[in-house]
Amino acid sequence: MKALVLIGGFGTRLRPITYTVPKQLIPLAGRSMLYHVFDLIPKDVEEVVLATGYKAEVVDAFVRQHPTPWPVRTVPEAEPLGTGGGMKNASAGLSDPFYLLNSDVVTTVDLSAMLALHQHRGGIGTMALAEVEDTRPYGVAALGPDDRIDAFVEKPEPKDAPSHWINAGLAVWAGSVLDRIPSGRPVSFEREVVPGLLPERLYAFRLRKYWDDAGTPERLLRSQQLLFDDGRGGRGGVPAGAFGSGPVAVARGVRAEGASFGKYVTLGEDVTVEPGAHIENSILMAGTHVEKEAVVLGSLLGPKVLVRAGQRVVGQVFGEGAEVGGPTTPGR
Secondary structure (H helix, E strand, O other): OEEEEEEOOOOHHHOOHHHOOOHHHOEEOOEEHHHHHHOOOOOOOOEEEEEEOOOHHHHHHHHHHOOOOOOEEEEEOOOOOHHHHHHHHOOOOOOOOEEEEEOOEEEOOOHHHHHHHHHHHOOOEEEEEEEOOOOOOOEEEEEOHHHEEEEEEEOOOHHHOOOOEEEEEEEEEOHHHHHHOOOOOOOOHHHHHHHHHHHHOEEEEEOOOOEEEOOOHHHHHHHHHHHHHOOOOOOOOOOOOOEEOOOEEEOOOOEOOOOEEOOOEEEOOOOEEOOOOEEEOEEEOOOOEEOOOOEEEOOEEOOOOEEOOOOEEEOOEEOOOOEEOOOOOOEO
8 A cells, every 4th residue: 555645836925935845845733744744644555646846856855854654755846737737747666556645634534444345345535525614715515425426626716616515635546547647747636537437436534533635724724723733743831941831842952041932832943032022823943033122923933034133923924034124124
């Protein structure tokens, strides 16, 4: 059994951070988004294949530096190919069946149980579905008896959505689906391929716990909260010499004596938070420096950001090397 993880897209909604950092490497609750997805993959998987696109070399280097329980192979695409094109490009040597995972979902799921259900039902695929209120950004499934998917509509208008059960970005597919994907061009697997698979019995695996996709700053921070609440982040408390409630995920080299922290904070390697500063519901990536009496709330600070003394940063995103309160502040 092998797993294929899709790592495409430019992360435009998370700019300017993603100008230098692929969104899958942004840390949530102390670990990169990609490694929280890795946590879902059963340990008995033989190989994990990464279908990479934007900044593929950065992803490849990161994985080499951070060991995993399985061999990981990256297959970059020369140009954006979409979900289906990325699957086709990385299809050599995949198992039958294989796991397919999006790299920007935050959830908990028993993929071994989903595989067992797939094998029991004998269909061409089994898709994990999550129930959401707003279905507009997602593919939506209509479910029949035994949770067979009778229809699948990608990003319908609310009035046209057949249910509130959406594609959660996790699936088990028979190897034969790869033969249905055209070669040599961009392909949306959800729009162009999935509807044609419905006659061959496609089933749902309903997620009953939490799920989110971390594609926007708001959802990224919401996903971090879900991970902390599930115990998949810092163990509570605050950095040595600091004050407040936490939980805070603290990497190596952090200095925060005299600072204070509220809930849900990630501090990357070598972050400095000076005395009197306060951080809450935020992500501070490696090398960021927050000076005295500054406040950071609900914000994403990329690598090596400098927040000047007394500045108040609320609901903002800053890319690598930004100086907040200096002569130029390239954020949003």
